[in-house]
Amino acid sequence: MQRYAINIFFLVAAVTLVGLAQAGMLDKYVLTVITFMGINCIFAVSLNLVNGYMGEFSCGHGGFMCVGAYAGSLLSVAFFTNSKLFGAALFAPELAPFLFPLVLIGAGLAAALFGLIVALPSFHTRDDYLAIITIAANYIIISIVENIDAIGGPRGFSGMKKVVGLMTDVANVPWMLIWTIIGLFACVMIIYRLMTSTYGKGISAVCQNEVAAEIMGINTNRVKIMAFMVSSGLAGLSGALYAHVYGYVNAQAFNILKSTEGLVMVYLGGMGSISGVLLAAVAFTLLIEVLRFVIPWLNDVLHATGLLAVNYELGQVWKWVIIPLVLILLMQFRPEGFLGNRELTHVFPRLRRWITFR
Amino acid sequence: MLRVSNLKAAYGKIEALHGVSFQVEQGEIVTLIGANGAGKSTTLKALMRLTPPESPVVTAGDIKFNGVSILGMEAHRVVSDLRMTLVPEGRHIFGNLTVVENLQLAAWTRKNEKLDKEIHYIFDMFPRLAERARQRSDTLSGGEQQMLAVGRALMTKCSVLLLDEPSMGLAPLIMYDMFRTLKRLNADGLTIIVVEQNARLALQVADRGYVLDTGEIIAEGPAEDLLRKPEIKAAYLGG
Numbered sequence: 001m002q003r004y005a006i007n008i009f010f011l012v013a014a015v016t017l018v019g020l021a022q023a024g025m026l027d028k029y030v031l032t033v034i035t036f037m038g039i040n041c042i043f044a045v046s047l048n049l050v051n052g053y054m055g056e057f058s059c060g061h062g063g064f065m066c067v068g069a070y071a072g073s074l075l076s077v078a079f080f081t082n083s084k085l086f087g088a089a090l091f092a093p094e095l096a097p098f099l100f101p102l103v104l105i106g107a108g109l110a111a112a113l114f115g116l117i118v119a120l121p122s123f124h125t126r127d128d129y130l131a132i133i134t135i136a137a138n139y140i141i142i143s144i145v146e147n148i149d150a151i152g153g154p155r156g157f158s159g160m161k162k163v164v165g166l167m168t169d170v171a172n173v174p175w176m177l178i179w180t181i182i183g184l185f186a187c188v189m190i191i192y193r194l195m196t197s198t199y200g201k202g203i204s205a206v207c208q209n210e211v212a213a214e215i216m217g218i219n220t221n222r223v224k225i226m227a228f229m230v231s232s233g234l235a236g237l238s239g240a241l242y243a244h245v246y247g248y249v250n251a252q253a254f255n256i257l258k259s260t261e262g263l264v265m266v267y268l269g270g271m272g273s274i275s276g277v278l279l280a281a282v283a284f285t286l287l288i289e290v291l292r293f294v295i296p297w298l299n300d301v302l303h304a305t306g307l308l309a310v311n312y313e314l315g316q317v318w319k320w321v322i323i324p325l326v327l328i329l330l331m332q333f334r335p336e337g338f339l340g341n342r343e344l345t346h347v348f349p350r351l352r353r354w355i356t357f358r
Numbered sequence: 359m360l361r362v363s364n365l366k367a368a369y370g371k372i373e374a375l376h377g378v379s380f381q382v383e384q385g386e387i388v389t390l391i392g393a394n395g396a397g398k399s400t401t402l403k404a405l406m407r408l409t410p411p412e413s414p415v416v417t418a419g420d421i422k423f424n425g426v427s428i429l430g431m432e433a434h435r436v437v438s439d440l441r442m443t444l445v446p447e448g449r450h451i452f453g454n455l456t457v458v459e460n461l462q463l464a465a466w467t468r469k470n471e472k473l474d475k476e477i478h479y480i481f482d483m484f485p486r487l488a489e490r491a492r493q494r495s496d497t498l499s500g501g502e503q504q505m506l507a508v509g510r511a512l513m514t515k516c517s518v519l520l521l522d523e524p525s526m527g528l529a530p531l532i533m534y535d536m537f538r539t540l541k542r543l544n545a546d547g548l549t550i551i552v553v554e555q556n557a558r559l560a561l562q563v564a565d566r567g568y569v570l571d572t573g574e575i576i577a578e579g580p581a582e583d584l585l586r587k588p589e590i591k592a593a594y595l596g597g
Contacts, residue, residue: 201466212450216464217437
């Protein structure tokens with residue numbers, strides 16, 4: 001019983017959260033922030049597989065989130081709603097909550113496929129070149145999406161609100177929160193199981209020394225491509241959730257800035273540490289939300305004290321000065337992130353007897 | 359068993375091997391000796407089928423293992439199917455893993471629980487590694503790291519072992535130890551191809567030798583004969 005404490009704890013936490021949301025104790029804003037926390041967690045943990053465990057440097061993770069967001073949106077609109085684009089709904093609207101996992105899986109598969117397309121040519125190169133190629137892939141994906149007029153082009157794509165509405169018609173529960181929790185759980189499990197498997201050993205070996213891995217009989221190319229596909233697939237899952245929480249997608253939401261957010265979360269948490277990256281993703285999401293209130297407050301204070309010119313308003317764009325600054329300070333004073341490549345259970349060994357992941 | 363015929367290999371446009379031919383029979387120790395830049399390491403990398411950027415591309419000739427060409431094979435298949443592996447120059451151990459973890463990782467497809475016997479064999483061969491079993495491997499001395507690199511290669515259950523400069527950076531005593539161990543492994547049935555700058559030491563241990571010079575083989579024969587040849591003595595054995 002003790003060994004399952006962590007699983008029970010998470011289950012209780014998840015049920016409590018959903019219960020609170022259901023009872024209307026969380027206001028809409030808090031609920032959205034919590035959901036985005038979960039989505040950011042999935043995004044960061046998936047990127048951690050490539051940038052942390054495998055030691056490659058992928059900078060275009062937002063691109064795969066974009067593929068997932070659009071694939072998920074298109075699937076769910078085609079499945080459950082009557083639309084101009086796809087015509088009549090494929091399934092009865094009552095089936096929406098039951099078939100929604102198909103949408104998420106489809107989004108993941110689509111993103112994984114794009115991951116494969118990017119990985120095949122780019123893993124013949126190493127190090128910096130992969131970074132350059134993935135940035136390029138990020139731009140290419142966004143340009144492609146923006147130039148397909150049928151799915152809205154630069155205007156974006158919507159219609160997912162209707163699908164979430166259909167689910168709520170069947171049962172009035174906070175569906176997107178539930179799907180995000182399930183998605184996050186699946187994502188952490190997949191990566192944890194992968195890294196403790198034989199394949200995971202291969203991934204660590206590739207990270208350490210590629211030549212050595214190859215002469216230990218490890219098919220380094222296959223290991224790298226597989227890890228990249230899993231990683232981009234899970235990013236796609238986070239994209240699909242994102243699209244449904246917002247009810248609207250626009251390719252520019254997944255540009256290089258989104259990829260950078262992912263990098264910040266991974267480096268903040270510690271490369272190769274699932275628990276570290278989860279902590280970082282939560283902290284990072286909170287930081288962004290806190291800044292939303294702090295910046296206007298700072299603006300008022302600075303104006304009141306006369307430190308800021310009267311005709312200049314400190315706007316929300318300053319977020320993008322403060323966040324990179326956090327990253328710079330982090331690299332300066334704690335380059336290994338919160339936990340380095342260790343898990344919480346290594347930092348606090350006493351936790352270990354409460355925890356088994358099965 | 360291993361037959362290399364007229365092998366030409368190049369790094370980009372620069373040809374490093376200009377038609378090298380040699381053969382290795384099962385159970386032999388064969389050494390390739392030669393000066394810096396003679397193409398010794400290049401030959402081993404080509405045999406292992408490693409790929410650019412750090413390894414050459416074979417442009418002509420053939421490598422046959424038990425009569426079958428292995429040119430279309432990838433390095434990891436050479437290891438898993440042919441049971442041939444390399445101890446690379448500069449060791450390439452997994453620095454932030456412990457000694458035991460390094461050995462376990464080399465046997466990555468097998469379950470850790472069943473490896474104890476094999477690890478015991480390695481520790482029997484290199485008692486120093488047993489003392490350092492739980493230590494991070496990048497804290498080991500150069501000699502110990504070289505032992506670990508050899509031990510790790512053995513963990514792949516190889517029957518042919520290629521060694522690239524095993525004596526590099528080692529104190530003379532440790533160097534002699536290393537070659538004694540190679541001799542012992544050979545007596546246990548391992549076929550060994552060793553590339554070495556220390557030609558005298560290598561020829562003392564080897565059955566046969568080949569002398570490489572700027573990408574060509576200029577002399578070959580039983581090791582004792584090469585040790586006695588005046589021109590080899592003058593060029594590689596220090597008179």
